[in-house]
Amino acid sequence: MNSVNYGKGCSVQLHSSNKPAIELVQEKVAEMELQHREDAFFLADLGDIAKKYEKWTELLPRVEPFYAVKCNQDHAVLKLLAQLGTGFDCASKDEIARVLKLGVSPSRIVFANPCKQKSFIRYAAKSDVDLMTFDNEAELYKIKVAFPTARLVLRILPPANFKVQCELGNKFGCHPHEARSLLAKAQELDLNVVGISFHVGSGVAEAEAFSAAVKTAAGVFDTGAKMGFNFDLLDIGGGFPGHADAPITFEEIATVLNESLNKYFPPKRNVRIIAEPGRFFVASAFSLCVNVIAKRTVCIGSPEDDGEEKDVKDKGAFMYYVNDGVYGSFNCLLYDHAEAPVNPMEFRCSVWGPTCDGLDQILKDIKLPELSVGDYLNFPDMGAYTVCAGSTFNGMPRPDCFYHCSETIWNRLYPDRPKGQEASSPITKSLPIMKAGHQLEKVDIDLLPASPIFVLDEDDGFFN
Numbered sequence: 001m002n003s004v005n006y007g008k009g010c011s012v013q014l015h016s017s018n019k020p021a022i023e024l025v026q027e028k029v030a031e032m033e034l035q036h037r038e039d040a041f042f043l044a045d046l047g048d049i050a051k052k053y054e055k056w057t058e059l060l061p062r063v064e065p066f067y068a069v070k071c072n073q074d075h076a077v078l079k080l081l082a083q084l085g086t087g088f089d090c091a092s093k094d095e096i097a098r099v100l101k102l103g104v105s106p107s108r109i110v111f112a113n114p115c116k117q118k119s120f121i122r123y124a125a126k127s128d129v130d131l132m133t134f135d136n137e138a139e140l141y142k143i144k145v146a147f148p149t150a151r152l153v154l155r156i157l158p159p160a161n162f163k164v165q166c167e168l169g170n171k172f173g174c175h176p177h178e179a180r181s182l183l184a185k186a187q188e189l190d191l192n193v194v195g196i197s198f199h200v201g202s203g204v205a206e207a208e209a210f211s212a213a214v215k216t217a218a219g220v221f222d223t224g225a226k227m228g229f230n231f232d233l234l235d236i237g238g239g240f241p242g243h244a245d246a247p248i249t250f251e252e253i254a255t256v257l258n259e260s261l262n263k264y265f266p267p268k269r270n271v272r273i274i275a276e277p278g279r280f281f282v283a284s285a286f287s288l289c290v291n292v293i294a295k296r297t298v299c300i301g302s303p304e305d306d307g308e309e310k311d312v313k314d315k316g317a318f319m320y321y322v323n324d325g326v327y328g329s330f331n332c333l334l335y336d337h338a339e340a341p342v343n344p345m346e347f348r349c350s351v352w353g354p355t356c357d358g359l360d361q362i363l364k365d366i367k368l369p370e371l372s373v374g375d376y377l378n379f380p381d382m383g384a385y386t387v388c389a390g391s392t393f394n395g396m397p398r399p400d401c402f403y404h405c406s407e408t409i410w411n412r413l414y415p416d417r418p419k420g421q422e423a424s425s426p427i428t429k430s431l432p433i434m435k436a437g438h439q440l441e442k443v444d445i446d447l448l449p450a451s452p453i454f455v456l457d458e459d460d461g462f463f464n
């Protein structure tokens with residue numbers, strides 16, 4: 001394997017395109033072992049992100065993706081997407097600065113936070129990031145003072161009767177009935193409203209959420225036209241699924257969406273259509289490996305107190321303590337409403353993060369084979385809303401991230417890669433392939449030169 005320098009201290013391991021993901025995990029674990037390290041780490045597949053981009057352009061050719069930086073602001077992710085040509089949805093001064101630093105033109109940024117700090121609006125003005133959303137009157141007054149020539153996008157509330165993982169309509173978006181009065185206020189203030197946006201909610205489970213929202217947006221376009229506006233931008237927000245196990249596929253959404261876009265915004269209408277996908281690009285690209293740093297066998301209560309049943313029910317037969325948790329990358333269990341899997345395996349267990357807080361529980365009741373201290377657990381689909389909101393509470397470090405990409409994809413992405421960037425990988429050992437099946441698999445420990453790895457596979461539905 002070769003590795004390529006990708007800037008900011010990040011190097012990308014290139015591997016043959018048919019190498020199974022689990023083999024890459026094994027190799028990394030072996031490398032950690034050789035270095036006497038037991039840290040948690042992410043493995044990020046940049047090729048997976050490139051494939052998502054290809055999929056997007058193939059299935060939603062009329063919609064320009066503006067990646068939602070909040071979802072995962074990893075440097076390599078942003079750099080790759082910038083080079084692929086996406087735009088960016090930024091919510092703060094810091095996110096805008098991060099994207100501009102990569103050499104992205106300000107015209108490829110939408111400041112898609114409808115409630116912005118004044119100084120952030122001034123920063124956007126100074127940086128020529130002039131496309132921004134609003135959904136209330138107070139925002140218009142702030143923009144009038146800080147950036148009167150900004151191009152504004154009115155964020156509306158889409159129909160809410162659809163299943164989503166994270167609701168956003170409880171916080172943002174004006175009711176379509178309010179649109180007329182807000183547009184009138186913008187007119188009164190001589191502000192430039194150029195279009196309409198919506199966000200159906202993150203992790204949407206029904207494609208019709210998009211078609212219903214497009215129809216509502218078309219109605220507000222008509223309201224605007226009657227008032228003398230000439231909108232030419234529709235921003236359909238995020239909400240697209242990011243991993244194979246999601247309740248709905250990207251293909252299903254694209255079919256429904258293309259139909260409604262062609263009905264309400266046919267190409268001849270000359271409306272530019274953008275979107276703000278977050279999890280779509282990154283969820284499946286990152287897997288997280290955590291190390292079992294401690295283990296407790298749950299005490300069986302004395303015959304008198306009848307404690308056995310209750311303890312095992314609450315904590316499982318084994319309690320495993322791993323070195324990333326709810327205060328770190330598993331914050332998604334709280335903030336992103338992610339769910340833990342249930343598997344028909346050997347022992348009822350619970351899995352806990354490393355901090356001293358009882359809240360720091362990753363898996364409450366899961367069937368696992370018996371693990372030992374030093375084993376690794378692998379969680380796939382950990383790219384979205386994980387590392388971005390993690391803290392270092394209790395002095396627990398955030399996991400390092402190691403990047404890889406299939407050489408075929410990399411050569412397609414960077415055909416003119418200068419010679420001499422390659423460096424040999426320290427991994428030389430060949431490892432047996434471990435099975436990542438539909439259930440958690442206990443691997444044959446004797447075969448392995450490194451600690452065994454247990455994979456929580458996609459089909460376990462860890463983050464549905």
Ligand SMILES: Cc1ncc(COP(=O)(O)O)c(C=O)c1O
Binds near residue numbers: 068
């Ligand atoms: C304004 C806005 N745009 C885009 C996104 C990204 O959404 P998703 O990751 O579901 O695509 C979010 C997520 O919260 C958001 O708030």
